[in-house]
Amino acid sequence: MTVALDAMGGDHGPAAVVDGALLVADARPEVEVVLVGAPDVLAACLAERGVAGRLDVVPARQVVEMTEDPARAVRAKRDASVRVAARLVRDGRAAATVTVGPTGAALAAAVFTLGRLPGVTRPGLAVVVPTPGGDLVLLDAGATVDCRPDLLAQLALAGAAFARARLGVDDPRVGLLNVGSEQGKGDLLRREAADLLGRLPINYVGNVEGNHVAEGGRADVVVTDGFTGNVVVKCLEGAARSRPADDAADPDTGGGGVLLGVDGVAVVGHAGSSPSAVAHCICAAADAAATGLVDRVRAALADLVARRLADPDVGAVAP
Amino acid sequence: MTVALDAMGGDHGPAAVVDGALLVADARPEVEVVLVGAPDVLAACLAERGVAGRLDVVPARQVVEMTEDPARAVRAKRDASVRVAARLVRDGRAAATVTVGPTGAALAAAVFTLGRLPGVTRPGLAVVVPTPGGDLVLLDAGATVDCRPDLLAQLALAGAAFARARLGVDDPRVGLLNVGSEQGKGDLLRREAADLLGRLPINYVGNVEGNHVAEGGRADVVVTDGFTGNVVVKCLEGAARSRPADDAADPDTGGGGVLLGVDGVAVVGHAGSSPSAVAHCICAAADAAATGLVDRVRAALADLVARRLADPDVGAVAP
Numbered sequence: 001m002t003v004a005l006d007a008m009g010g011d012h013g014p015a016a017v018v019d020g021a022l023l024v025a026d027a028r029p030e031v032e033v034v035l036v037g038a039p040d041v042l043a044a045c046l047a048e049r050g051v052a053g054r055l056d057v058v059p060a061r062q063v064v065e066m067t068e069d070p071a072r073a074v075r076a077k078r079d080a081s082v083r084v085a086a087r088l089v090r091d092g093r094a095a096a097t098v099t100v101g102p103t104g105a106a107l108a109a110a111v112f113t114l115g116r117l118p119g120v121t122r123p124g125l126a127v128v129v130p131t132p133g134g135d136l137v138l139l140d141a142g143a144t145v146d147c148r149p150d151l152l153a154q155l156a157l158a159g160a161a162f163a164r165a166r167l168g169v170d171d172p173r174v175g176l177l178n179v180g181s182e183q184g185k186g187d188l189l190r191r192e193a194a195d196l197l198g199r200l201p202i203n204y205v206g207n208v209e210g211n212h213v214a215e216g217g218r219a220d221v222v223v224t225d226g227f228t229g230n231v232v233v234k235c236l237e238g239a240a241r242s243r244p245a246d247d248a249a250d251p252d253t254g255g256g257g258v259l260l261g262v263d264g265v266a267v268v269g270h271a272g273s274s275p276s277a278v279a280h281c282i283c284a285a286a287d288a289a290a291t292g293l294v295d296r297v298r299a300a301l302a303d304l305v306a307r308r309l310a311d312p313d314v315g316a317v318a319p
Numbered sequence: 320m321t322v323a324l325d326a327m328g329g330d331h332g333p334a335a336v337v338d339g340a341l342l343v344a345d346a347r348p349e350v351e352v353v354l355v356g357a358p359d360v361l362a363a364c365l366a367e368r369g370v371a372g373r374l375d376v377v378p379a380r381q382v383v384e385m386t387e388d389p390a391r392a393v394r395a396k397r398d399a400s401v402r403v404a405a406r407l408v409r410d411g412r413a414a415a416t417v418t419v420g421p422t423g424a425a426l427a428a429a430v431f432t433l434g435r436l437p438g439v440t441r442p443g444l445a446v447v448v449p450t451p452g453g454d455l456v457l458l459d460a461g462a463t464v465d466c467r468p469d470l471l472a473q474l475a476l477a478g479a480a481f482a483r484a485r486l487g488v489d490d491p492r493v494g495l496l497n498v499g500s501e502q503g504k505g506d507l508l509r510r511e512a513a514d515l516l517g518r519l520p521i522n523y524v525g526n527v528e529g530n531h532v533a534e535g536g537r538a539d540v541v542v543t544d545g546f547t548g549n550v551v552v553k554c555l556e557g558a559a560r561s562r563p564a565d566d567a568a569d570p571d572t573g574g575g576g577v578l579l580g581v582d583g584v585a586v587v588g589h590a591g592s593s594p595s596a597v598a599h600c601i602c603a604a605a606d607a608a609a610t611g612l613v614d615r616v617r618a619a620l621a622d623l624v625a626r627r628l629a630d631p632d633v634g635a636v637a638p
Binding site for chain 1: 386450451461464465496498501505506507509528529530531532533534543544545546547549550551552553554555556557558559560561562
């Protein structure tokens, strides 16, 4: 099981990423990590730690910077580390890719290089939120900020497949994040999506509210637009950091976000990831590949594709 | 200083509301609470507590139920407690109104009975969020879930006026809740609003993220749409409840939400408010009236009205 690690992203530079990879090499020898990035920098990094040659390095001579327009930069930089890492997955040389660089760049590289699964208009970013009521999957955590009802339907199907693989829940309860628990609540997007979600082959439990995301227990999968999802995830991380006694909510243990709807396993960690957070992302990526995540999501979405053919109202693709 | 209290709302029934009013009567004798609701029920409530006649009762023979369409119910029920309480403010018999009934009903009663201030298309619900970095004002916490850029501009002006009155900050920093700190981030609503906010006579500090709302320190006022705001506030409340050691985030101490943009002080507390939470709402309402909140918001919005006349691009009113 090989994981291609974009070693050039992240606030702490290649050193923190390499240290994360070395943690995995020690703890899970069956996971082989390939470092993707500037060969001299990465070789020096390994040599400094007295483990020269311990990890393979695949050269990539460009980097997508935090300040660049991610889609444009990924398109322009053929040799960007995030894009080279995705290429290793596309070419079958790695089972999954991990980056702690900009989410937008990870998304663009995944869509551009791996491609979308049939039925997917835009991929979603799924994160596991630890709560007192148990772990839940929240998506979209920020891949697509302008959302349509059909995208929420895709996220619901993909999120349920992810929860089965990641949380080991047979028939995950899927909830729609909303401002009230009663039917008919919410903005136009939610009111339109509720009807659509109710017609999907998932265990749809209706609306869940912000407190349910923090407390857990109501749903295994919480579906929302990428704007709200991003704000909620950062909000919970901020609340957890304000009360550092609470290990369960430590973002370092979360394993990053998984891009769902692309044809390959792609994990995006925090830019501020510590070595242990990077290691958790690598393990999450390896586990996703091992449990056949992409095929599970493909199968879940195939149903949407079939229904769309039968009933154009279901998941009509936005222009 | 008289506060008209809708005594019929809330999950715990009139008893919890009456107990809240009695706490205020003891602690702040200068605040006179008038109970609005079913006279026999309220008289019995006071008699049971051995304080028959201690608080004035204004009769209201109807109630807006949690399950009703709030706008329709308020319009249909002329004698609903939430509407009668607002009428006392309109008629100058009370300086402020408080309810722990449905937010939608409070909003409808305020707009219907008190009216909107000039320049306001929809009122916003402002709440005070306690954070390790100090209190901040978040709005809209759920009054209007479908939002437009011009509404965010109104909220920014009204929120700054509220922060000056409530937090005692001279020149409050106003931030736009967004998915990243860089300019140009966000969905269409945020990208359009950022430009508008930058042209208002406020101390606009640009984007703030979810973690900044939880941790504080970046902005005194955080502006967002009512959907995201509602989710964030409930999320933080849920996180606080999950860690009950944290008194600062106890929703009971927050004093409810204040409707900004209506011509009167209207405070909305949690449906689940305890007597002490009801008391905090009553005090927040009395303090808002005492600090001239409505005139402050009116003055802040007058600037928007003037600019709109001069430059139709600023705060163009959505259809």
